[in-house]
Amino acid sequence: MLIRYSRFPRLIRSYSIALSYLYNKDPKCKSCGIILQNDSPEKPGYYIRYEKKTPVVKQSDLIYKKYKSKLEDEEVIQMNNTEDSNDSKTVLSCIRCRQIQNYSNFKLEIDQYPIHNLSTIMTTLIPRNAPIVYLFNSLDFPMGINPEIFKFRKPHEIFFIMTKSDNLIQKETAYENYTKQFIEDYLNKKYDVPKENIFITSGKKNWKTFDLYNGIPDQSYIIGSTNCGKSTLINSLLLNKELKSNSSMSFQKRKKFMNRFKNGDGPGTSYLPGYTRDIIPVQIGNKTFFDVPGFTTTSNLLNFYKSMSGKSINQVIKGKQMYKHGTFKSEYFTIKNKQILNLQGLGYVVIPSDSIFQIRNVTNLNLSIQKDLEKVQQLIKDTPVSMKDNFLTNVPLKSMDKYIVPPFFGPVDLVLENIGYINIKPTGKKLSNELIEIYLIPGLQAVLRQSILSYLSKSFTGLDKNYNPLRKENWYEKSTLKLKRYNEAEPFHSKLIKVNEEDRIGNGSNEEVLRKKLGVIYDESVKIDDNNKYLFWRE
Template sequence: MIKRCIGCGAKLQQINPNEPGYTPKTDAKYCMRCFKMNNYGQIKPEKVNKNNQDVINLMNKSTSTVFFLTDILNINAETMQTFQSITAPKILVISKSDIIPNEISGDKLIKSLQETYHVTTDIIALSAKKHVYTKSILKYMENNNIKKAYLAGYTNCGKSTLINEITGKNDITTSSSVNTTLDFINIPIGSLTLMDTPGFNYQEPLYNETNLSLVKKINPSTMIKPKSYQTKENQVFIVEGVLEFQNFGQNKVIFYISNDLDLKKKYASTTETYPLSIKDNTDIVIKGMGFINVKKACTVMINKNAKPYIETRNSILGGCHE
């Protein structure tokens, strides 16, 4: 019988310390990587053997339901395209739906996502503050006679943390890192079974396993404080020294990003840019980081290096600021 690490799902082995699943002990429950991560906070980046399509294909061949998890700051075209490519029965789960204070109710957010991303399946909005709502996944399974379900999502979306909250245990390895789950993990919960899956990876990620400090800053652990500005001509906003947004004109913009991210302003830049036309009440989505709500139509100049991470959409917050 193949033994797997209960923290990351990797096959346990005692041969190669540089390969996933290594442990010097034959009776270990955790691989050395997960043991050190759980007990000492030591993070060893690990490459996942399964790519996005491998995971999607496996789920699509199954009759099991898929709960696709994303948080409100990581809703973008790529994550939603991945969700739509799942042909198995599926539900969209929005974690930390209330991490943006007093902006929009769960019901309005669900309606907005249905319209913006053409979601026709059920959507469950989970609370960041009221952990009791994590049980809504189990309740959904029971009400719909679902005995076994996958929990899928992009790396670092909080799947393992959610499972630990649901089970009341801390068996699954969690960290502000990428790729903590390396293979499928079956988690029995009474008569039900959840299967944690390896996280999907962005085609062009803003961060990876080599810049863990940015990973930690991007993922908010507390309620975010939206940063609102009445902008002036030729004003430049710089996020973490890598993303530049120039000249919103006379406008109002609100940054919905982690409180830990560095956001600076200045009035001059020599950075090479490209133009992005914005309509009234539009979100500029920063893939993997958050979004900027822009109130009035304008043409904003963005540094060319940021282009792979930028897209726009009608505001998912609706007209609540108007």
């Protein structure tokens, strides 16, 4: 068995019955979990109560029932197994969820899409000592892991699941190797999480659902940041269990069942933040799991999503596959010398003078290059029809948050929360210590990260089989390969350094801001190499 149930011996007996009563007492929206009401259309949870009409009974139906009543029980069962049943349980949904699911009609307001922080979720929604399953997104790892969780539970009391792993690895069997090893190393060495408490899955592709079901305890509360895939994973577990219970089902019936299931049998899923509004209990086999609303670390998240259309939001958070777009063989483009990398209007990366970088795009953003900031400001104000696809939003630069990127050596990843990452690789000789600037729309968070590729696949060492250094042009043919293992002694990622107006007082240069923020001198005399490349990184 993967789980030691003795960790929660008293808990499961003491409150499972009480919770079942609590969460089933009032009718709730099947999709978002909110308590339903039909008194005030303008208030959250409103739904339209449909009165069930008495069906018209046909003469043929009366004859059918007459003969059916004379059949033996076994014959009735056999007959029912060969016919489609029209009976279905009533699924109640609030107006908000019906409008989203059926018409993609929504208005992002805080009363309809509440988003809380982790502390609020843990102190107001989840019973003390209840089993916790923490989900985090592979797209923006490790941004989805909030260390604050360890204020509420000890590391061995939490089960961690990396979702959407199909964006990192192509096949389910590949997870057994380097990816799982890296995630286990990271969580175990950094936070002391037992390796048996760590899982990797894809709710979309139903990867490892059997192991997950058996590995996490009954009465678990499933938590995670917004859009990390909680409801999708629960639906995957539920669907897998139902299909196993109906293994003799024909292909056509199986297909119909899956379609019907996706249309309402599990918790609702949506690309919108704050979609789940209250706890949703889900019975899967002989276990009950609780789908918990997502949390965030920024108060501007809703405003970030409000700046885009629903279609754009759906596009942005889908992400791209690292194994297609993030390897050393993947397509890249070059940017240099004060050019601007346009993150489709969600942000802008200012390239330093005398610098050249290769860019690999592992996001679903349509990246483009602009001449300079002046050109960007002009396009934001007046976007030509031919360039509309380059701007999901037209937020002016002065309304954006400004950051500087700490110095780095070698390829790095610029990770965008819930979106993915952009691999940035310096090329050519470095002629300046000028820093990269980034403008981001409020609510969009980002970090700098070591290249995750080096932890998930073997990379060139730059040495031949006799450990002699090679020229770069010979690496592909002669270099040995090595897999990098996580080392807790060095930072895996770094915060970007936010620049405020008061930081510009005095010298005002980015280098001076860096010195003020970090207390470390950085100027043209500083040489960044393999030995000190993390000197300016702060997790």
